[in-house]
Amino acid sequence: MKLDTSPIAAIATAPGRGGIGVVRASGKDLSALAAALFPGTKLTPRHATYVPFKDAAGTVIDEGLALYFKAPHSYTGEDVLELQGHGGPVVLRMLLARVLEAGRDLDLRLAEPGEFTRRAFLNDKLDLAQAEAVADLIDASTEAAAKSASQSLSGAFSKVVHELVEKTINLRMLVEATLDFPEEEIDFLEKSNARGQLKGIVDALEAVFRQAAQGALLREGLNVVLVGQPNVGKSSLLNALAGSDVAIVTPIAGTTRDKVSETIQVEGIPLNIVDTAGIRAIDEGIDVVERIGIERTWGEVGKADVILHLLDASLGPAKADEEIVAAFPAGVPVVRIWNKIDLSGHQPSVDPGADAVNIYLSAHEKIGIDLLRAELLRIAGWQQTGESLYLARERHLVALRQAREHLRYAAEHAAQDDQSLDLFAEELRLAQDQLSSITGQFTPDDLLGVIFSRFCIGK
Ligand SMILES: Nc1nc2c(c(=O)[nH]1)N(C=O)[C@@H](CNc1ccc(C(=O)N[C@@H](CCC(=O)O)C(=O)O)cc1)CN2
Ligand SMILES: Nc1nc2c(ncn2[C@@H]2O[C@H](COP(=O)(O)OP(=O)(O)OP(=O)(O)O)[C@@H](O)[C@H]2O)c(=O)[nH]1
Numbered sequence: 001m002k003l004d005t006s007p008i009a010a011i012a013t014a015p016g017r018g019g020i021g022v023v024r025a026s027g028k029d030l031s032a033l034a035a036a037l038f039p040g041t042k043l044t045p046r047h048a049t050y051v052p053f054k055d056a057a058g059t060v061i062d063e064g065l066a067l068y069f070k071a072p073h074s075y076t077g078e079d080v081l082e083l084q085g086h087g088g089p090v091v092l093r094m095l096l097a098r099v100l101e102a103g104r105d106l107d108l109r110l111a112e113p114g115e116f117t118r119r120a121f122l123n124d125k126l127d128l129a130q131a132e133a134v135a136d137l138i139d140a141s142t143e144a145a146a147k148s149a150s151q152s153l154s155g156a157f158s159k160v161v162h163e164l165v166e167k168t169i170n171l172r173m174l175v176e177a178t179l180d181f182p183e184e185e186i187d188f189l190e191k192s193n194a195r196g197q198l199k200g201i202v203d204a205l206e207a208v209f210r211q212a213a214q215g216a217l218l219r220e221g222l223n224v225v226l227v228g229q230p231n232v233g234k235s236s237l238l239n240a241l242a243g244s245d246v247a248i249v250t251p252i253a254g255t256t257r258d259k260v261s262e263t264i265q266v267e268g269i270p271l272n273i274v275d276t277a278g279i280r281a282i283d284e285g286i287d288v289v290e291r292i293g294i295e296r297t298w299g300e301v302g303k304a305d306v307i308l309h310l311l312d313a314s315l316g317p318a319k320a321d322e323e324i325v326a327a328f329p330a331g332v333p334v335v336r337i338w339n340k341i342d343l344s345g346h347q348p349s350v351d352p353g354a355d356a357v358n359i360y361l362s363a364h365e366k367i368g369i370d371l372l373r374a375e376l377l378r379i380a381g382w383q384q385t386g387e388s389l390y391l392a393r394e395r396h397l398v399a400l401r402q403a404r405e406h407l408r409y410a411a412e413h414a415a416q417d418d419q420s421l422d423l424f425a426e427e428l429r430l431a432q433d434q435l436s437s438i439t440g441q442f443t444p445d446d447l448l449g450v451i452f453s454r455f456c457i458g459k
């Protein structure tokens with residue numbers, strides 16, 4: 001990625017009204033910009049100075065705090081200048097325009113999404129996993145996710161990955177030193193306990209992978225879709241799980257014509273629950289709107305990680321349910337929920353069936369909802385281990401999996417009689433590259449582009 005050091009500026013706070021709002025600029029040397037904006041005022045680095053923010057004609061736009069960070073002691077590692085004004089969208093736009101105008105001679109331009117953080121990465125203020133954690137912290141939808149992102153931002157995830165890289169490098173160096181003395185290869189694995197060292201790395205990697213995979217759940221959550229005949233209580237169940245009335249509940253069959261989705265959290269795991277239009281058998285005289293709703297339902301089912309198939313326990317399954325079950329995609333776990341047990345007289349319970357787990361509950365009476373929550377956590381693979389979690393991204397999990405794969409090959413080479421040390425060393429190198437890609441030591445430019453373009457502007 002080319003290192004563009006031309007100065008940039010953007011509104012750093014969220015769009016909309018707020019108590020305060022910040023316009024931030026970053027560049028190699030912003031002393032001229034500071035002088036143009038605040039003539040006659042000397043800004044002391046890292047000290048807030050209360051100043052008027054004036055337009056080019058000298059008219060005051062706002063009054064606020066100016067904050068100057070001298071390179072390299074800043075977020076980006078460059079000079080950073082902040083104008084902390086009042087948080088109105090119009091004021092902030094005017095302040096940004098003024099900053100861009102005052103910096104015209106410096107070629108100051110509007111920052112691209114994520115460009116401040118990209119510079120922090122390129123200037124070694126953050127590694128890639130930490131930079132990603134910045135975006136994940138901002139996007140966190142639950143406290144548990146925010147905690148894990150913050151954990152990664154502080155460098156805890158990077159540190160354990162780095163330790164794996166170091167151990168891999170050490171073993172590699174040992175092996176490569178031996179490659180020059182082929183007559184000693186045979187004894188090498190014994191003497192250096194290379195197999196034991198490799199096992200140590202694999203075990204450590206497994207632990208990191210587990211913490212990262214659990215953390216990824218906090219980030220990604222599960223897509224849960226509710227399907228069933230009209231009036232079985234899908235909307236009521238969504239409300240019971242969500243704890244508020246997000247879906248329309250009425251006794252009229254076919255009330256929910258379009259999908260309603262709600263993200264709730266169970267033990268910090270975001271569950272994106274989609275309530276769908278009730279499915280009726282095609283010959284039951286449905287209108288066009290309802291048919292479109294049903295088609296959308298199948299669209300949602302296609303994206304689901306878990307399908308909740310609702311039935312009315314007091315009525316039992318109907319013809320439409322056969323059609324529903326027949327249309328389920330293979331491989332997606334299904335929970336069959338028998339609702340309205342207050343009418344049917346069933347006890348709240350879980351019954352592991354042959355093809356799907358059966359749960360008996362009442363959405364309306366809020367009986368047995370915890371059984372469903374626990375089942376969703378089980379399907380998600382959530383384990384309460386008490387160990388700290390890293391809010392990993394899919395990219396990190398892929399790299400960890402591939403590193404594990406290479407270490408497995410390395411172990412196979414070490415186990416063979418004609419111990420092929422060069423192949424052993426090569427697999428270690430490949431594992432090392434995978435691990436290094438997590439923190440960004442070996443990351444292609446186009447991937448960096450993708451990662452940072454998903455940030456918001458001003459970050
Ligand atoms: N006003 C304001 N608040 C903010 C930010 C910001 O840019 N501006 N941040 C932006 O995301 C976050 C804080 N991140 C920051 C990270 C490093 C430095 C910094 O000045 N680092 C220097 C000095 C460190 C030190 O004094 O120990 C350095 O790394 O050399 C500043 C903010 C959240 N809050
Ligand atoms: N007795 C009883 N009634 C319930 C229960 N759950 C839902 N109901 C009632 O069943 C009716 C239909 O509930 P909804 O949640 O709107 O059903 P739906 O499946 O979303 O319906 P559609 O929008 O037509 O697909 C309402 O009158 C609910 O109050 C329950 O556990 N017990």
Ligand SMILES: [K+]
Pocket residue numbers: 230231235248249250251252253254255256
């Ligand atoms: K309904």
